[in-house]
Amino acid sequence: MRPLLLKGHTRPLTFxxxxxxxxVLVSCAKDHRPTLWYADSGERIGTYKGHNGATWxxxxxxxxxxxxxxxxxxTVKLWNLATGECIYTYEFDIPCRSVSFSLGExxxxxxxxxxxxxxxxxxILKHSKDTEEQTHEEVLLVNDAHPGRITRAMWGRLNKTFVxxxxxxxxxxxxxxxxKLLNSVKIHDKSIQMMDMDRDQNTIIxxxxxxxSKLLDADxxxxxxxxxxxxxxxxxxxxxxxDHIALGGGQDAASVTTSAGQAGKFEVxxxxxxxxxxxxxxxxxxxxxxxxxxxxNGKSFTTGGEDGYVRVHHFDxxxxxxxxx
Numbered sequence: 001m002r003p004l005l006l007k008g009h010t011r012p013l014t015f016x017x018x019x020x021x022x023x024v025l026v027s028c029a030k031d032h033r034p035t036l037w038y039a040d041s042g043e044r045i046g047t048y049k050g051h052n053g054a055t056w057x058x059x060x061x062x063x064x065x066x067x068x069x070x071x072x073x074x075t076v077k078l079w080n081l082a083t084g085e086c087i088y089t090y091e092f093d094i095p096c097r098s099v100s101f102s103l104g105e106x107x108x109x110x111x112x113x114x115x116x117x118x119x120x121x122x123x124i125l126k127h128s129k130d131t132e133e134q135t136h137e138e139v140l141l142v143n144d145a146h147p148g149r150i151t152r153a154m155w156g157r158l159n160k161t162f163v164x165x166x167x168x169x170x171x172x173x174x175x176x177x178x179x180k181l182l183n184s185v186k187i188h189d190k191s192i193q194m195m196d197m198d199r200d201q202n203t204i205i206x207x208x209x210x211x212x213s214k215l216l217d218a219d220x221x222x223x224x225x226x227x228x229x230x231x232x233x234x235x236x237x238x239x240x241x242x243d244h245i246a247l248g249g250g251q252d253a254a255s256v257t258t259s260a261g262q263a264g265k266f267e268v269x270x271x272x273x274x275x276x277x278x279x280x281x282x283x284x285x286x287x288x289x290x291x292x293x294x295x296x297n298g299k300s301f302t303t304g305g306e307d308g309y310v311r312v313h314h315f316d317x318x319x320x321x322x323x324x325x
Contacts, residue, residue: 004042006310013304022296030054070099207236241298248289
């Protein structure tokens with residue numbers, strides 16, 4: 001695989017999101033400028049100017065008309081995906097982190113960090129497809145369930161529930177209409193850095209600083225598989241077409257300088273989802289890997305690193321012809 005090397009950011013990458021069709025992707029970074037790219041060619045389409053802090057995450061509507069971004073500047077912004085125009089800004093007094101549209105895009109799920117005595121919280125905001133009717137309406141606030149930073153929040157089936165991962169290693173499920181805690185399970189010994197769900201919303205994959213990734217039943221949080229790695233993990237993704245898992249992370253700069261000359265382990269690591277065996281690595285980044293995402297058709301994946309680069313990897317034909325034991 002010869003990767004496409006996309007240089008559009010001056011700071012570390014934080015998040016990557018494909019649209020539903022898989023023809024474009026948005027990269028978020030600490031340099032305040034979410035960037036839109038063509039997924040096949042890596043050509044940069046443009047940047048979204050307006051944030052004054054790191055952008056931590058984003059989501060795209062199913063019709064690819066709108067983008068939502070969450071930033072450390074205490075705002076969530078709605079954008080016209082194609083033109084880059086800022087449609088609306090939700091303003092808060094606290095940094096915003098994880099953001100995602102509900103099924104049908106009537107609501108936005110948002111997490112905010114602890115700040116100046118305010119606890120971390122999960123919020124559900126009202127989203128209107130009519131720009132003139134868009135207001136800052138908050139329909140749910142849960143601010144008493146997480147002792148540490150909420151690293152990710154995702155909608156469950158039919159918007160009835162939402163799931164969160166936290167620095168305390170727990171995964172929690174809540175009723176989306178009442179905010180009631182439905183389930184809470186200790187999954188990892190250290191912080192869960194990232195969490196993702198498969199396309200059918202049957203399983204959840206986690207990535208943790210304790211050097212493991214775990215595959216969970218999305219309904220019960222039962223641990224189905226454990227992938228043991230040799231580095232702290234920051235990201236994990238499930239292939240939509242094959243029984244494969246992509247993991248990434250690596251030691252931070254301080255750890256590398258004190259680890260007796262060991263490499264930082266910045267490559268993408270590919271595992272078989274069922275057999276839990278590592279079958280390949282993809283090198284390229286020269287800093288910790290912060291995010292990996294498979295394209296919706298499963299024919300490529302994109303990574304973002306601490307080095308500020310986005311790398312798009314299109315699988316060779318051998319990948320689809322060969323069976324991995």
